[in-house]
Amino acid sequence: MSSNLDALYRRVIMDHYKNPRNRGILEDGSHTINMNNPTCGDRIQLTLKVEDGIVVDAKQEGEGCSISMSSASMMTQAIKGKKIEDALKLSKIFSDMMQGKEVDDDIDLGDIEALQGVAKFPARIKCATLAWKAMEKSLKEENQD
Amino acid sequence: MNIQDIRKLFPILDQEVNGKPLVYLDSSATSQKPVQVIETLDRYYREYNSNVHRGVHTLGTRATDAYEGAREKVRKFINAKSIQEVIFTRGTTTSLNTVAASYGAANLKEGDEIVITYMEHHSNIIPWQQIAKRTGAQLKYIPLQEDGTISLDDVRVTITPNTKIVSVMQVSNVLGVINPVKEIAKIAHENGAIMVVDGAQSAPHMNIDVQDLDCDFLAFSGHKMCGPTGIGVLYGKKHLLEKMEPVEFGGEMIDFVELYESTWKELPWKFEGGTPIIAGAIGLGAAIDFLNEVGLDNIVEHEHKLAAYALEKMSTVEGITIYGPHDPTKRAGLVTFNLSDVHPHDVATVLDAEGIAVRAGHHCAQPLMRWLKASATARASFYLYNTEEDIDKLVEGLVKTKEYFSDVF
Numbered sequence: 001m002s003s004n005l006d007a008l009y010r011r012v013i014m015d016h017y018k019n020p021r022n023r024g025i026l027e028d029g030s031h032t033i034n035m036n037n038p039t040c041g042d043r044i045q046l047t048l049k050v051e052d053g054i055v056v057d058a059k060q061e062g063e064g065c066s067i068s069m070s071s072a073s074m075m076t077q078a079i080k081g082k083k084i085e086d087a088l089k090l091s092k093i094f095s096d097m098m099q100g101k102e103v104d105d106d107i108d109l110g111d112i113e114a115l116q117g118v119a120k121f122p123a124r125i126k127c128a129t130l131a132w133k134a135m136e137k138s139l140k141e142e143n144q145d
Numbered sequence: 146m147n148i149q150d151i152r153k154l155f156p157i158l159d160q161e162v163n164g165k166p167l168v169y170l171d172s173s174a175t176s177q178k179p180v181q182v183i184e185t186l187d188r189y190y191r192e193y194n195s196n197v198h199r200g201v202h203t204l205g206t207r208a209t210d211a212y213e214g215a216r217e218k219v220r221k222f223i224n225a226k227s228i229q230e231v232i233f234t235r236g237t238t239t240s241l242n243t244v245a246a247s248y249g250a251a252n253l254k255e256g257d258e259i260v261i262t263y264m265e266h267h268s269n270i271i272p273w274q275q276i277a278k279r280t281g282a283q284l285k286y287i288p289l290q291e292d293g294t295i296s297l298d299d300v301r302v303t304i305t306p307n308t309k310i311v312s313v314m315q316v317s318n319v320l321g322v323i324n325p326v327k328e329i330a331k332i333a334h335e336n337g338a339i340m341v342v343d344g345a346q347s348a349p350h351m352n353i354d355v356q357d358l359d360c361d362f363l364a365f366s367g368h369k370m371c372g373p374t375g376i377g378v379l380y381g382k383k384h385l386l387e388k389m390e391p392v393e394f395g396g397e398m399i400d401f402v403e404l405y406e407s408t409w410k411e412l413p414w415k416f417e418g419g420t421p422i423i424a425g426a427i428g429l430g431a432a433i434d435f436l437n438e439v440g441l442d443n444i445v446e447h448e449h450k451l452a453a454y455a456l457e458k459m460s461t462v463e464g465i466t467i468y469g470p471h472d473p474t475k476r477a478g479l480v481t482f483n484l485s486d487v488h489p490h491d492v493a494t495v496l497d498a499e500g501i502a503v504r505a506g507h508h509c510a511q512p513l514m515r516w517l518k519a520s521a522t523a524r525a526s527f528y529l530y531n532t533e534e535d536i537d538k539l540v541e542g543l544v545k546t547k548e549y550f551s552d553v554f
Contacts, residue, residue: 004163005498005549009491040490041507041514041521063520065490124494 007117008124009066016070016111021077024059031141035134037126042068046076046134055079055087055139060131067115067124072131074111084139091136098125146443152530154179154435165500168535173318173346173479173526174504175368178432182371185431189424197423198397198414212423215430216413219378222433223363224354229383229412233426236377237345238268240364241312243379243416244341245272247389248362249310255281258308260338262287262295262324263516264317267509269343273312282309289516292470293320300329308338315347319508319517319524320469321452321476323347327358334359339385345369348378349528350448350477352441355380367425372432376425379416386412393418444529448478451527455480455536459525462543468517479526481508484543487550489523495546501539 025032029047036043042064049057058076062069075094079087094112097103100119118128152158155177160167169177189211195204197212219231234240249272253259259273263286277284287303290296295313304311311333315326330340339361344353348363349370355363362385367376381389391398391409396419400408409415436444453473459465464485470476484492493505504524507514514520525539 005495008494009549039506041511042490043520065488065521067490121494123497124490127490 004120008121010114010117012111012114013066013070016073017066020060020069020073022059022073022080023061025061026057026059029057029059031138033134033138035130035137037064037068037130039126040064042127042130044068044072044131044134046072046131046138048135048138050084050139053084055082055084058135064130065124065127067118067127068130071115071128074115075131075135078110078112079135088136088139091132094132095129098129146439146447146529148447148530148532151439152532154181155530156180156183158530162500162502163498165498168499168501168538170525170527170531170535170539171502171504172349172528172531173369173524175374176349176371176528177530178371178373179435181435182373182428182431186373186424186428189427194424196420208423211427211430212421215426215433218430218433222353222437223348223378223380224356225380226356227383230355230380230386232379232381232386232413232416233422234364234377234379234416235375235422236366236368237343237364238377240362240377240379241268241341241343242272243392244312244362244364244381245276246392248339248385249273249276249282250280251388251390253277253280253282253309256307257282258285258305259283260285260287260304260308260311260333262313263289264293264295264320264322264510264513265312265314266318266343266345267511268345269312269314270512273310286512287313292472292475293317293468294322294470294475295324295329297325297328297332300332304332304336304338306336308333308336310341311338312341312343314343314345315353316350316477317469317513318346318479319481319510319513319522321479321481322469323351323475323477326360330359330361346477349436351445361385367429367432370429370432371435372429373425376422376429378429383412386416389416391415391418395419397421439529447529448527449473451531451533451536452476452478452480454533455525455527455539458536458540459543462540463547465543468519468522478528478531479524481522481524483519483522484547487546489521491550492523492543492546495549496539496542499538499542499545501542503539 026047030050031048034045044062047059060072193204193207195208197209216228326342333340341362342360344365348365363380368374398415398418400410466483468481489505
């Protein structure tokens with residue numbers, strides 16, 4: 001199979017797809033948000049627990065393709081313990097990455113970096129950004145409160 | 146018909162996608178266009194682009210003749226009694242919305258019923274949901290059999306003397322089943338209801354005779370039958386259309402305009418507000434000429450062969466689930482499926498890397514997806530230009546997809 005596909009379906013992505021992190025619903029969460037991708041039927045439910053401006057816990061649940069589900073898994077992993085503004089900053093970096101923009105080398109993206117290949121598959125970018133949009137939406141509402 | 150000759154008429158098919166020859170298996174979403182249609186559009190814009198039904202200049206007359214000529218081609222294509230029964234719209238969705246917003250609004254009241262099926266496309270669900278909410282009518286669903294077909298016994302139970310409108314797709318864009326719309330129309334009429342047929346997936350692929358079906362309305366789109374996007378048809382029985390109010394006002398549809406009152410043109414123009422879809426209609430006319438030249442019967446036979454071949458070959462792929470009836474005589478030229486442990490998006494992406502275009506998603510039929518207990522599926526759909534070789538490549542692609550995903554895990 002083509003190397004292009006290998007750039008999309010990296011091993012770490014498949015690992016998150018098969019073994020999703022933070023799967024489930026936070027019973028004591030402060031934020032719940034549901035988001036769909038109406039063009040394809042993917043959906044995610046994200047629950048966050050925010051205390052003193054810090055995302056202390058995050059869980060995700062939903063159904064969708066390997067890209068959307070692994071992205072949700074990685075996203076919850078990445079924002080746990082972060083301040084709201086840092087989580088939102090990360091979301092901006094992720095969005096830039098999906099648009100194929102250069103990402104600052106100094107920032108340690110961890111597993112998320114593996115999703116870089118998605119930028120070359122325009123039809124799949126929406127899959128990767130679904131969970132991030134959900135996170136952004138619920139935390140932005142928090143910031144406005 | 147010689148498929149290789151037909152393929153030469155579709156320039157888009159002769160290209161490589163991701164370094165592989167294109168295998169286009171998404172005609173249920175939109176069909177490709179033959180040179181006849183492309184050249185007709187080109188000629189219209191180069192030689193006689195002009196507004197219709199107004200002015201006296203020569204180009205205007207040519208455009209009007211071509212536009213109205215296309216209407217006559219559509220009339221013959223579906224065997225309507227008169228061109229007054231053929232309305233050009235933007236597509237199936239607009240046609241169905243027009244029936245709901247005009248006929249529905251005027252004829253529904255609390256306690257009345259609208260009957261559709263579980264397999265409908267969103268465009269044949271939501272207009273009825275909306276008009277049901279506005280009028281207090283109740284929306285009812287004909288259930289599906291285990292294999293995705295409709296039983297006439299269920300139709301007889303669901304349609305009652307309170308039913309005013311029955312609206313059913315003739316061919317399912319997901320299950321591929323061909324619904325007995327003629328028999329359903331009979332039951333609807335026995336109960337005093339009108340019958341609406343969503344022909345989006347049938348008009349491109351089979352002979353339709355509205356007088357034989359005895360449907361009251363028929364909706365279909367040009368772009369799925371070798372025509373351009375943005376053009377569709379609403380057929381309606383004259384006596385019903387005559388009593389209906391337009392839903393769009395201004396432009397082409399007016400007769401006399403006073404300061405506080407206006408009157409409408411006669412049929413079919415009273416439903417064609419604004420500058421009509423002139424190029425689209427002329428392009429659709431060219432598509433109909435093309436389909437007639439090939440012969441709808443030949444297309445039907447070819448697609449049946451492809452469907453049977455696809456069902457047989459695809460069934461051999463390990464872990465595949467095929468939706469809808471497995472009896473090829475019960476279905477049209479499309480196969481909806483899932484591979485175990487691989488999401489349909491991922492299937493479609495891997496196939497795309499092989500140059501194979503299939504659809505993945507909910508196919509604008511979310512209630513049906515829930516009935517199938519699938520959040521999404523993949524679909525391969527065929528048209529007159531597809532070959533058994535295309536299906537062989539699809540099957541190879543599916544096997545590779547399975548292998549690819551079992552390797553990475």
